[in-house]
Amino acid sequence: MAALKMGARLKSTVCEGEIMVVIAPDAELEMTCGGAAMVDAGEAVTPSGEVHPDHAVGVAMGKRYIDEAETLEVLCVKSGDGSLAANGALLLQKDTKKLPKTD
Numbered sequence: 727m728a729a730l731k732m733g734a735r736l737k738s739t740v741c742e743g744e745i746m747v748v749i750a751p752d753a754e755l756e757m758t759c760g761g762a763a764m765v766d767a768g769e770a771v772t773p774s775g776e777v778h779p780d781h782a783v784g785v786a787m788g789k790r791y792i793d794e795a796e797t798l799e800v801l802c803v804k805s806g807d808g809s810l811a812a813n814g815a816l817l818l819q820k821d822t823k824k825l826p827k828t829d
Contacts, residue, residue, distance in 0.1 A: 729754050735767035735803070740775045743785050743806020749799040757800075759785070760808020781816070783809040791817040 730750040737744040738759035744767055745759075757764045761778025765771055785791065787805040792798060793812050799820065800810065810817040 730757070730798070736764040737767045737769075737771070737804070738762065738764055738806050738808050739771055739773060740777050741773055741806035741808045742804055743802065743808055743810075744804035745785070745791075745800040745810065746803050747799075748790065748801050749797070751797040755798065755812045756814075758811045758814075759806060761811075762808075777808045781809040781811060782807060783816075785810055786819075790820040792820045793817055 729752070730747050732747055732750050734747045735744065736757055740760040740762045743759045758781070761781040762775060784807050785802045785805055787802050789802050791800050791802065791810050793815060798812055798817070800817070
């Protein structure tokens with residue numbers, strides 16, 4: 727477990743997924759993707775192993791993911807087959823806000 731910092735980039739060790747931390751809580755978290763721990767995006771790690779079936783929903787590039795308390799928010803910068811989780815709890819895809827009409 728480690729404390730996440732805003733702007734940190736992490737990547738999956740079992741799929742191609744990569745994220746950037748937008749909002750981070752003060753508490754320490756274990757970030758996982760596909761059921762396996764994520765590593766710093768600067769590390770030279772080739773994805774290996776398999777995505778856990780319970781964590782195989784996938785992440786989409788450009789989408790934001792949050793925890794239930796909305797204390798953690800991450801942005802997917804590279805899509806992958808694994809689902810994101812913090813301390814074992816799956817993250818939810820954040821809803822987009824409708825912009826007002828500018829007619």
